[in-house]
Amino acid sequence: MTQKLTIIGGGLVGASLACALRPLDLDVTVLEETPLESGAQPSFDERTIALTYGSRKILEAIGIWDLIAPEAGDIKRIHVSNRGHAGFTRLDRNDIGTEALGYVVPTRAIGKALIDELHRSPKINFQCPSRAEQIHISPASNNVTTETTDGAVSSSLVVLADGGRSAATTMIGANKKIKKYSESALVGIVGVDRNHNGTAFERFTEYGPLALLPLVNQGFALAWTLPEHDAQAMTALPTEEFLSLLQDSFGDRAGFFTACNQLTTYPLSQVEIESPVSNRCVAVGNAAHIVHPVAGQGFNLGLKDIAYLSEAIAKATLENADIGDTSFLQRYATTRRDQTRRVLRFTDGLLQLFANELPGLRVARNIGLNLIEIIPPAKRFLLRRTVGIAGPLPRLARGLPLQPQS
Numbered sequence: 001m002t003q004k005l006t007i008i009g010g011g012l013v014g015a016s017l018a019c020a021l022r023p024l025d026l027d028v029t030v031l032e033e034t035p036l037e038s039g040a041q042p043s044f045d046e047r048t049i050a051l052t053y054g055s056r057k058i059l060e061a062i063g064i065w066d067l068i069a070p071e072a073g074d075i076k077r078i079h080v081s082n083r084g085h086a087g088f089t090r091l092d093r094n095d096i097g098t099e100a101l102g103y104v105v106p107t108r109a110i111g112k113a114l115i116d117e118l119h120r121s122p123k124i125n126f127q128c129p130s131r132a133e134q135i136h137i138s139p140a141s142n143n144v145t146t147e148t149t150d151g152a153v154s155s156s157l158v159v160l161a162d163g164g165r166s167a168a169t170t171m172i173g174a175n176k177k178i179k180k181y182s183e184s185a186l187v188g189i190v191g192v193d194r195n196h197n198g199t200a201f202e203r204f205t206e207y208g209p210l211a212l213l214p215l216v217n218q219g220f221a222l223a224w225t226l227p228e229h230d231a232q233a234m235t236a237l238p239t240e241e242f243l244s245l246l247q248d249s250f251g252d253r254a255g256f257f258t259a260c261n262q263l264t265t266y267p268l269s270q271v272e273i274e275s276p277v278s279n280r281c282v283a284v285g286n287a288a289h290i291v292h293p294v295a296g297q298g299f300n301l302g303l304k305d306i307a308y309l310s311e312a313i314a315k316a317t318l319e320n321a322d323i324g325d326t327s328f329l330q331r332y333a334t335t336r337r338d339q340t341r342r343v344l345r346f347t348d349g350l351l352q353l354f355a356n357e358l359p360g361l362r363v364a365r366n367i368g369l370n371l372i373e374i375i376p377p378a379k380r381f382l383l384r385r386t387v388g389i390a391g392p393l394p395r396l397a398r399g400l401p402l403q404p405q406s
Contacts, residue, residue: 002027003323004155005313006146008132008168009033012049012107013285013302014161015114018124019062020310020396023403024317029153031146032128033162036115044111047187047264048221049299050075050213051103054388057399058303059110067113072103073215076198083205083251095376096383100198104213104221132162135171137279142322144280157324158281159309164271166287174283175274181292183208184231184265186224189215190246191259196220205249212254220254222246225292231265268292272344276305277333280324284309289340300388301343307396308336314395314402 002025007014010032018030036044051059051072059065078101081088093101118126127150134147135158146153160168169176190212201212208225215221226234234242243257250257271290276283285302312332316323384390388397395402 003157003317004029005157005159005323006031006144006153006155007159007161008146009160009162009166009285009287010115010118010126010128011161011163011285012110012114012299013163013287013306014159015111015118016059016062016303017159017161017284017306017310018126019064019114019117019121020058020306020402021313022062022121022123023401024314026123026313026317026323027125028123029125029127029155030118031130031132031148031153032126033131035129044108047107048104048189048213048215049107049110050211050221051105052300052386052388053098053100053102054393054397055300055303056100056103057389058307058396060399061396061401063401064110064113064117067116068105068109071109071216072105073213074100074198075102075104075200075214076100078200078202079253080202081204081253083203083249089379091379091383095379096387096389098387098389101383101387102200104200104215132168132171135168135281137172137281139279142280142324144324155324156280156322157313157329160281160283160287161285162287164286164290166283168281169273169283169287172278172281174278177272177274179270181268181270182228183225183268184228185268186222186226186231186234186263186265188222188263189219189261190222190243190257191219192255193258194255196254199254201250201254203250203253207249210250212250219259222260225268228265228267235263235265270344272340275333276336277326277329279326280329282309282329282332288336289344291344301340304339304388304397305336307394308332310396310402311394318403 004027007018007030010030014030018028021028056065076093078091091101118124131149132146136145142156143154144158146158160166162168195218196214198214200214203210207230211223212220239260243260247257269290270292273283273288276288284305289301291298291301309332312328313323316328
């Protein structure tokens with residue numbers, strides 16, 4: 001008998017999961033609260049996302065990479081440095097033999113590709129706008145009922161993919177560990193007077209970590225972690241003053257800044273759900289974890305969730321087992337919790353290391369950057385983990401669909 005699965009949240013993560021599950025014998029319902037044409041729909045705005053090479057493999061496996069690729073700027077190399085100090089390292093795609101280390105893609109391009117695929121799939125019931133209002137779990141009947149603005153939806157498993165302000169995780173009483181940072185992310189698009197040649201920059205400035213990510217049009221996506229008051233003050237500066245301040249903080253390694261679009265700030269925090277699995281419900285993406293953007297792992301972590309969860313669901317369907325069974329969901333939860341916590345610890349530690357100006361730490365981080373530069377095995381190890389191709393990987397993360405295609 002065909003089992004039913006409900007995904008609460010039809011944004012980038014929820015829609016990616018639905019597309020990934022298409023080869024399986026499942027009836028999938030996706031509930032998305034925000035109308036697609038709304039200005040409040042985050043899956044269709046002009047922000048950019050840095051995708052790792054491993055995330056590209058996942059998007060290839062679910063069949064949408066070719067739709068995104070024309071708008072994807074290749075990250076061929078990354079220059080990491082500490083402004084005003086000698087420490088630096090250069091990371092290159094040739095170090096690990098991949099086409100790129102990652103890609104910079106407008107959120108809009110990913111969202112459109114995913115939604116178009118959902119509409120084309122007869123196995124997916126995409127309800128938008130439709131808001132989940134209550135989740136009723138009945139352990140005795142192996143069933144979960146989701147009450148929505150359009151009626152009730154019953155399924156064996158409910159996936160909570162409604163983002164960082166997840167109402168669904170609150171409905172099931174999930175506990176979260178929240179760490180609020182005193183910084184905000186300042187994001188925008190900046191132009192320069194020279195070709196970037198696919199080079200990304202991560203520079204640790206006196207204000208905070210500053211990333212420049214190469215776009216298709218030769219501009220850069222800017223992501224600058226700043227104290228909240230500095231971030232707000234910078235958005236109020238005239239363009240010429242902001243570009244002058246950016247130039248002074250970053251230097252001229254990327255060229256001279258010539259233009260910027262409207263700057264936006266976002267508050268930063270680190271959030272981890274105590275357990276992503278609870279009574280036939282499983283949280284993925286930002287509903288399960290939010291990470292500081294200094295290492296660029298946010299959406300990439302969500303795609304990894306999808307790769308592992310999809311494989312667990314596929315195994316259950318192939319064995320005619322219950323996809324909402326606690327035992328297989330707990331195996332998924334243990335694997336992803338351990339992996340996610342390593343990323344959270346690494347990201348938070350990186351932020352603390354480069355935000356602290358104690359003389360001893362300043363010397364240590366410069367030495368660390370230089371050691372990575374001169375020790376190729378260390379560089380390859382770091383790169384393979386960072387781009388998402390290290391260790392045993394599920395099928396999607398290797399670029400393979402869930403089931404071999406006949």
